[in-house]
Amino acid sequence: MPPRPDHEGAAPTPVRILVVDDHPIWRDAAARSLDEAGYQIVGTAGNGAQAVRIAVATRPDVVLLDLNLPDMSGAEVTRRLLTELAGVRVLMLSASGERQDVLDAVTAGASGYLLKSAEVAELVDAVRSTAAGHAVFTPSLAGLVLGEYRRLAQSGQEPAPKSPAELPTLTERETEILRLVATGLTYPQIAARLTLSPRTVQNHVQNTLSKLQLHNKAQLVRYALEKGVDLGY
Amino acid sequence: MWRVVALFRVITLIYAAFLIVNEHSHYAHPAGGFIAIAVMALWTVVTVVAYSRPEGRKPWLIVTDVAVASALVMSTRWIDTVTRISHGSPTIPSTWACSAVLACAVAGGPWIGLTGAGVVSVADLVERQAFLPQSTFNSIVLLLIAGGVGGYVVRLGLQAEAAVDRAARSEAALAERERIARGIHDSVLQVLALVSRRGRELGGPAAELGILAAEQEAALRSLVSSPSTEPDADTGLVDVRGLIEPLANGRISVACPATAVYLPPAAARALGGAASAAVDNVLRHAGESARGWVLVEDEGQAVRVSIRDDGKGFDSDRLATAAATGRLGVSHSIVGRMREVGGTAVVTSTPGQGTEVELRAPEA
Numbered sequence: 256m257p258p259r260p261d262h263e264g265a266a267p268t269p270v271r272i273l274v275v276d277d278h279p280i281w282r283d284a285a286a287r288s289l290d291e292a293g294y295q296i297v298g299t300a301g302n303g304a305q306a307v308r309i310a311v312a313t314r315p316d317v318v319l320l321d322l323n324l325p326d327m328s329g330a331e332v333t334r335r336l337l338t339e340l341a342g343v344r345v346l347m348l349s350a351s352g353e354r355q356d357v358l359d360a361v362t363a364g365a366s367g368y369l370l371k372s373a374e375v376a377e378l379v380d381a382v383r384s385t386a387a388g389h390a391v392f393t394p395s396l397a398g399l400v401l402g403e404y405r406r407l408a409q410s411g412q413e414p415a416p417k418s419p420a421e422l423p424t425l426t427e428r429e430t431e432i433l434r435l436v437a438t439g440l441t442y443p444q445i446a447a448r449l450t451l452s453p454r455t456v457q458n459h460v461q462n463t464l465s466k467l468q469l470h471n472k473a474q475l476v477r478y479a480l481e482k483g484v485d486l487g488y
Numbered sequence: 489m490w491r492v493v494a495l496f497r498v499i500t501l502i503y504a505a506f507l508i509v510n511e512h513s514h515y516a517h518p519a520g521g522f523i524a525i526a527v528m529a530l531w532t533v534v535t536v537v538a539y540s541r542p543e544g545r546k547p548w549l550i551v552t553d554v555a556v557a558s559a560l561v562m563s564t565r566w567i568d569t570v571t572r573i574s575h576g577s578p579t580i581p582s583t584w585a586c587s588a589v590l591a592c593a594v595a596g597g598p599w600i601g602l603t604g605a606g607v608v609s610v611a612d613l614v615e616r617q618a619f620l621p622q623s624t625f626n627s628i629v630l631l632l633i634a635g636g637v638g639g640y641v642v643r644l645g646l647q648a649e650a651a652v653d654r655a656a657r658s659e660a661a662l663a664e665r666e667r668i669a670r671g672i673h674d675s676v677l678q679v680l681a682l683v684s685r686r687g688r689e690l691g692g693p694a695a696e697l698g699i700l701a702a703e704q705e706a707a708l709r710s711l712v713s714s715p716s717t718e719p720d721a722d723t724g725l726v727d728v729r730g731l732i733e734p735l736a737n738g739r740i741s742v743a744c745p746a747t748a749v750y751l752p753p754a755a756a757r758a759l760g761g762a763a764s765a766a767v768d769n770v771l772r773h774a775g776e777s778a779r780g781w782v783l784v785e786d787e788g789q790a791v792r793v794s795i796r797d798d799g800k801g802f803d804s805d806r807l808a809t810a811a812a813t814g815r816l817g818v819s820h821s822i823v824g825r826m827r828e829v830g831g832t833a834v835v836t837s838t839p840g841q842g843t844e845v846e847l848r849a850p851e852a
């Protein structure tokens with residue numbers, strides 16, 4: 256079960272959502288559940304290219320994105336959505352949970368990830384918290400993020416040591432909190448255990464993701480500059 | 489390969505023409521020398537164009553090629569003087585004649601190459617009329633080498649190319665199968681997830697179906713995404729994730745890094761066994777509704793596996809009592825296993841607040 260986001264008051268205008276999935280049954284089921292929960296579904300799409308086109312036209316607040324689309328990877332769709340539509344938030348959903356794909360999408364800028372087997376209540380909560388700008392961390396995503404920081408730290412030592420400034424690192428507190436998320440504790444439970452406010456816990460979790468995304472973007476830009484590619488930034 | 493033959497033919501044509509132009513004043517029929525250049529040039533154009541396309545490489549054309557080369561070799565008898573021939577002067581087409589032999593070798597392999605070389609050599613002997621100076625002998629040997637070795641090398645090259653082709657084809661087929669399998673798994677997982685969700689929403693007998701679907705969904709997902717449990721072929725190390733990931737089910741969630749977490753086989757087995765025993769305890773003793781979470785971390789020097797549940801927990805003192813009274817469950821299956829490979833296991837629990845097990849196995 257993902258950490259429950261703190262429930263905020265109903266927004267004056269409904270949150271606008273685009274549902275992207277190549278399986279019509281699932282797409283319709285998700286759209287219906289979210290519609291019943293009071294969200295406004297501005298469109299649905301069955302592949303990445305269509306998703307980007309519809310997103311540009313309808314300007315949703317949240318894109319609910321299937322990780323396995325027929326035409327491009329979840330990471331690629333996320334990158335394009337964020338380039339075309341500043342401020343849009345992407346919540347990844349996947350049935351199989353391929354670890355590397357999930358990690359790629361999240362470092363490309365997705366704000367969170369849920370398995371499709373999540374209950375409707377979890378999905379609705381996750382969308383609400385994504386719309387509010389919070390990261391949606393499942394235990395398995397926390398495990399992936401912890402692993403990625405370790406991998407970066409090790410890759411920094413091996414062939415040519417990189418300056419520590421180039422590599423994102425976790426503070427002790429962040430590591431502690433991520434480990435608790437990964438072993439299934441909710442934000443309020445973590446807050447109680449560490450005597451912090453749930454908001455602080457939320458911010459720490461958010462930071463761990465932001466640092467990875469920033470690092471990923473910096474790497475992309477540097478790679479592009481080396482190769483002389485125009486990124487359109 | 490055919491381009492090499494064409495190039496060889498053009499270069500040898502230039503060489504032969506150069507020799508003829510240089511020597512024509514000594515010939516019995518100087519005009520014959522120029523006719524020979526014209527014939528060679530024409531035939532070079534015809535063969536280079538014809539051989540450049542697979543449908544142009546007809547057996548009769550290759551036979552004609554050898555015949556033209558042999559005829560030109562024999563024409564030396566008529567164009568040049570007998571004295572010069574018996575003193576070992578080069579034949580009219582000189583090395584150009586060899587390109588027909590190469591064509592045979594490339595087209596038909598070593599035996600056809602040798603046959604072509606044989607025909608041109610016989611023409612050479614006829615032209616010399618049994619005078620066998622050193623240079624003729626050399627050129628015959630070179631012709632046979634070109635025909636035989638050239639053909640053999642071409643065969644090998646073609647076989648290697650075919651083998652590479654076959655490997656690429658089967659690799660592509662495998663990748664395609666995997667791609668299709670991924671799509672199918674994804675679809676099945678979607679439907680299972682949907683059934684379990686709708687089932688739980690509907691309640692009653694549908695909820696039971698939902699629970700069944702959820703169990704199968706978790707099992708298939710871990711089956712699809714679990715890495716191999718076989719030791720790595722190069723290092724002999726085992727990816728611990730392959731042993732821990734399958735512990736996931738409807739009540740147990742497993743969190744791992746995206747990259748492999750390697751341990752020597754013995755340590756990996758101990759860690760996998762201890763984790764499995766800990767998860768078993770969660771399922772059997774923590775309560776019907778208890779859920780468990782497993783986290784795998786690579787700490788560089790050691791691999792850490794943490795198992796936590798939100799079940800009823802127990803008084804930690806009970807473990808010591810249990811061990812003392814001979815009920816060795818936890819201490820043997822978890823603590824003992826880890827100690828054997830130089831690792832550690834710490835079990836903490838508070839009644840009403842679940843249990844936490846922390847396993848650590850050293851990487852070396």
